[in-house]
Amino acid sequence: MAGTTDVAINQALREPAWLRWLLTAACIVLLVGIVVLPLAVVAVEALRQGWSAYLTAIADPDTRSAIRMTLFVAVISVVVNATFGIAAAWAITKFRFPGKRLLLTLIDLPFSVSPVVAGLVFVLLFGAQGWLGPWLKAHDIHIVFATPGIVLATIFVTFPFVARELIPLMQQQGPDQEEAASSLGASGWTVFRRVTLPNIRWALLYGLLLCSARAMGEFGAVSVVSGNIRGLTNTLPLQVEILYNEYNYTAAFAVATLLVLLALITLAFKLWLERRHADALSRRRGRH
């Protein structure tokens, strides 16, 4: 039945052939122009001076340090956001409490704040002239222009991904299964491990994927707090910028290919999740 209805709608909406071709062609041209071509340029520029130059650029100690830093920050923010996202989604969907709407809005805040502002906030808070600066200095704790600052800024910008993915799904599923499990005598942890987690695992993975992609690619917030200390506080995107500003195009593009590669892996993984486990992801996916 559904099939016939679809066909009927398609026929009713059918536009003249020339219009369909025109629209499709416009889309393709645009996509090639602003997505495919730049990606190709990255690859071509990176390999302009041959494979050995490419490998040398990547093997550079500063670049390797940037790779390590990027992966480290991504892993930390994924772990933190997984914990926070699950906790927030759990609180919002399972409990009644005052200030729920406010919490929801706060979770969304990082999406609407410019990343540069997010970075500045941490500088103002933890920097030498910041609110907590003197105290931190007295105790010899380095946050800004050091790894903790980068981690904090990255967590800030990736804050909403997991929670936004889980909340609609858990709202849709309701509390019945958890209530049933509790009534059968399961402890809170058992309920979470044996009932909640299996229900949200694919949505959680999806959220973490978006989170890690953003964590690895974040530039603005990290750029403000990092201080661009080579070999110490540089992530991959910052390293690309430094190399580019030094007219070291080959190296800059070589490092950029690493970011492109990470993005493509994420994309493939995301596609697989969407196809294979569409039913386990929330049907009310909004903004991504």
Next chain:
Amino acid sequence: MIENPIDSHRISATFPHRLARDAAGNHANVAHARTRDEGRRSRAGAGSQKEGGMDIGIEGLHKRFGTFPALRGVDLRIPSGQLLALLGPSGSGKTTLLRTLAGLEEPDSGRILFGERDATRLNLRERNVGLVFQHYALFPHLSVFENVAFGLRSRKRRERPARADIQKRVLELLERMQIGELRERLPDQLSGGQKQRVALARAMAIEPSVLLLDEPFGALDAKVRIELRRWLRHIHEETGYTTVFVTHDQEEALELADRVVVMREGNIQQDGTPEQVYEEPANAFVYDFLGRSNRLAGNVRGGMFQADGCGATFACAEVADGAAQLYARPHDLALVATGEGLAANVIDVRQLAGRYVLTLELPQQSRVVEFDVGNDARQALPARGDLVAVRPLRYRVFAGSNGDVAKKG
């Protein structure tokens, strides 16, 4: 065991569907068929000795949601082994009462007793109740077997049965529920009726103090619903768990339960056997809620009811003088000779699933009257526009003029 075939016959005549159940629901140790009244008495008398049974006490239960009073002082004692229906329209508090019994809601005041034990402050996990949700709430990633084994496997190591014992108990339970062959399936691969059986098996696996079922047949189609109702009755007679179920379907409550508690606006309106609430409804609300009904507005004077705009009078000795309403079921009306009953105008004649329904209009009555024509009157079926006279063969008169009293939710 007292045999009382006459009593049995009376009940079966009123509720013919009971006959089949009484035959099917025999306990193994009872050689002869017995009436449900006796079964109820013996089960109530056995107290907590019966397998899985426990007395439940509810005392002065109050619950508000914001400003909405969901329960306004509910008192109820449920003897061990009873199958009790909480019946009422939505918003009557029946679901809140069930959820409070389960420990899903905390009462503002009042007590809940499981046997001798005060369970009011016990949480869901400590309460050991078997919960069956309207939409079953099966765990979608676990097989039927694992769903049923969940409660046993979730116990603390000290209290957990050995692996082999769990296996044995779950398989026995699945056999009893007639779903043994489904044990490897996932919930998505089951029909609604099968899911319901799995949900019940899962709840029974923990040997609960009480089984609580929220609209157990609400999500099923009509045919499966009737089949499952009989099956549930059968399972109940075999296992003897104290069972409370919530429903808004009066037929379901009347057919399935030992006892029906009719609720409205957080209060109990009537509490009795299905026969009692159907035959002797306590008030107009219960009468109206338990089936299709006709209502005539009028007055009582000296123990006689006279409908507005009609000459005929009807005896109602127990009702005080003043405004009153007469209630009669559509199948309890009969055509009589003109002048002997209520004069009415036939405004519609419909044929519904093998029976005829006349819609009658009476002078000065705001509500039309529905009349299910019996087999005997079918030869002389009136036509639309005819003037007829009808008389209620059985009726109830309730004092008061407020039509909203009997409004269905």
